Amino acid sequence: MKFIDTASVAGTRRTADGYLVAEVRTARTGLQDYAGWEVGKPEMQVVRVYRPADQVFAKDSLGSYAHRPVTNDHPDEAVSAENWKDFAVGQIGDEVARDGEFVRIPLIVMDAAAIKDVEAGKRELSAGYTCDLAFEPGTTPDGQSYDAIQKNIKINHVAIVSSGRAGSQARIGDDAANSWGVRPAPGHAPITPSKKEDTMSDALKTVVLGDKAVQVAVADVAAIEKFKADSAKALADAEAAHTEAITAKDTEIGTLKADLKKAQDAALKPEDVSKLVADRVALESTVKTISADITTDGKTDADLRKEAVAKALGDEMVKDASDAEISGMFKAVAKDAAAGDQVRDTLTNLKPVNDANKAQQSYVDRMTGRGGSK
Numbered sequence: 001m002k003f004i005d006t007a008s009v010a011g012t013r014r015t016a017d018g019y020l021v022a023e024v025r026t027a028r029t030g031l032q033d034y035a036g037w038e039v040g041k042p043e044m045q046v047v048r049v050y051r052p053a054d055q056v057f058a059k060d061s062l063g064s065y066a067h068r069p070v071t072n073d074h075p076d077e078a079v080s081a082e083n084w085k086d087f088a089v090g091q092i093g094d095e096v097a098r099d100g101e102f103v104r105i106p107l108i109v110m111d112a113a114a115i116k117d118v119e120a121g122k123r124e125l126s127a128g129y130t131c132d133l134a135f136e137p138g139t140t141p142d143g144q145s146y147d148a149i150q151k152n153i154k155i156n157h158v159a160i161v162s163s164g165r166a167g168s169q170a171r172i173g174d175d176a177a178n179s180w181g182v183r184p185a186p187g188h189a190p191i192t193p194s195k196k197e198d199t200m201s202d203a204l205k206t207v208v209l210g211d212k213a214v215q216v217a218v219a220d221v222a223a224i225e226k227f228k229a230d231s232a233k234a235l236a237d238a239e240a241a242h243t244e245a246i247t248a249k250d251t252e253i254g255t256l257k258a259d260l261k262k263a264q265d266a267a268l269k270p271e272d273v274s275k276l277v278a279d280r281v282a283l284e285s286t287v288k289t290i291s292a293d294i295t296t297d298g299k300t301d302a303d304l305r306k307e308a309v310a311k312a313l314g315d316e317m318v319k320d321a322s323d324a325e326i327s328g329m330f331k332a333v334a335k336d337a338a339a340g341d342q343v344r345d346t347l348t349n350l351k352p353v354n355d356a357n358k359a360q361q362s363y364v365d366r367m368t369g370r371g372g373s374k
Contacts, residue, residue, distance in 0.1 A: 012118070019090075020109040020118060025102035026127045026158065029053045031144055039133055039148065049133065050146035051153075057098050061153040064129075065105050066094040072114040074128055074159040089114035092158060107158060114160060124161045130154050289337040305330040312337075 012022040029051050036044030055061065069079050070090035079087050089111035097104050107125075109115050131153040139145050268276070284296045287304050291311035296304060306326050310318045312333040318326055 015108075018112070018115070020115045021106070022109075023104060023106055024125050025099055025104050026125060027051070027056060027103045027129070027153075029056045029101045031140065031146055041135075044147070047148055048144075048146045050138070050140055050149045052140075052149065053101070055131075055149075055151055055153055056103065058153070061155075062096050062098075062103065064153075064155040065092050065096040065103065068092045068155050069157045070107055070109055070114075071128075071157050071159045072111070072117060073161060074126065075157075078128075078130075079157045087157070089160070092155075105158070109160070118160060122160055122162050126159045126161045127155060128157045128159060130156060286334045286337070290333055302326070309333055 012020055015021055032049050032051065034047045034049055036042055036047050039047050039049070041047055068091065069084060069088035070092065071079065071087045072089045075083070075087045077083065090107060090109040093106035093108070095106050109118060131150045133148050134151055135148045137145070137147055138149065280301070283301055283304060287294050287296060287308045290308045294304070294307055294311060299307075302323055306318050309326055309329045313329065317329065321329070
C-alpha cells in the first residue's frame with residue numbers, strides 16, 4: 001500500500017554550485033488517522049493506523065531512504081529507473097538516523113526550478129513509501145487503540161509539496177488525483193471524499209504471481225493469496241499422488257519379476273520330465289498288477305492310488321482317508337501284489353509232471369489259471 005508523510009524543510013543552505021542542501025525530520029512513529037476508503041475499508045469512517053518504532057526504525061526501513069529521489073510534488077506513479085529523469089529534482093543522502101520519534105534525513109535539491117519553489121515558500125516535504133497494512137486491532141504501549149498496523153515500510157521518494165495545499169494536515173498524497181491517496185493529520189476530522197476522490201481505485205498492495213510482482217487492490221489480496229495457497233497445495237498433492245503411484249508400480253514390477261524367477265526356477269528340466277514319465281509308467285504298471293480292470297487314462301497319480309487301494313481293500317478303507325494315508329496303504333497293497341506275481345511266475349514256469357503226480361499238476365494248473373475249476 002502507498003503512503004506519504006509530511007514534514008517541513010528546515011535549515012537549508014546553498015552550496016557553491018547553487019544546490020540546496022537541507023536536513024529534515026520526516027516520518028514519525030505513533031498513530032495516524034485515515035479515511036476508511038483510503039485504505040480499502042470504505043465501510044469504516046476512520047481507520048486508526050499505528051506506526052510502531054520497531055517498524056519505522058527497522059534497519060531495512062531506514063536503509064531504504066538512502067539515495068532515493070527527491071521530486072517536486074508527488075508523481076502519479078512510483079519513481080523508478082524508467083521515469084527517474086522525468087521526476088527527480090534531487091536525492092536523499094545516506095546519513096539517515098533516528099531523531100526521537102522521527103527519522104532525520106539529509107537531502108539535496110539540484111533542479112533550479114525546484115530550488116526556486118522552495119525559496120518561494122514551498123517548504124513541505126512529503127515522504128512517499130510502500131508498506132504492508134495489517135488490519136490487526138491492538139493497543140499502543142501508551143494505551144491508545146488502533147485498527148491496523150504498518151509493517152515492512154520502504155521509501156520510494158520524498159516530494160516537495162506546497163504548504164498552501166497541505167495546510168496543517170499531513171498528507172498521504174499530493175492530491176486526490178494521484179495514486180498516493182489522501183489522509184487527514186492526527187487530531188483532525190476525517191476527510192470526506194469528493195466525487196473525484198470516490199472514483200479512485202482501492203488501495204494497492206504488491207503480491208507475487210509466478211515470477212512477477214504486481215499491485216492489486218487490498219480487498220483482493222486475501223483471495224489471491226488463498227488461490228496461491230490452494231494452487232500450491234493442489235500441486236503438492238498431485239506430486240505426492242504421482243510419487244505414490246510410481247512407488248506402487250515399482251512394487252508391482254518387483255513382485256512380477258520375483259514371480260517370474262520362481263516360475264523359471266520351477267520349470268521342468270529334461271531330466272525331470274524323464275523321471276516323471278518313468279514314475280508314471282511304474283505307477284500304472286503297479287496299479288495294473290493290483291487290478292487289471294483299472295483304467296489309467298485321464299487320472300491323476302492320487303486318483304490311481306485311491307482306486308487301486310479300493311479295489312484291493314474295499315471302498316470303506318478309502319472313504320475318509322487322507323492322501324497320505326492312501327499313499328501308505330497303496331505301498332502295502334503294491335508290495336503284496338508284487339509278491340503274488342512272483343509266486344505266479346514261479347508256478348507258471350514249473351515243468352509238467354508225469355501222470356503219477358496228476359494231483360500236483362492239477363493244483364499247479366489251478367494256481368496258474370491254466371486249468372478249470374474241478
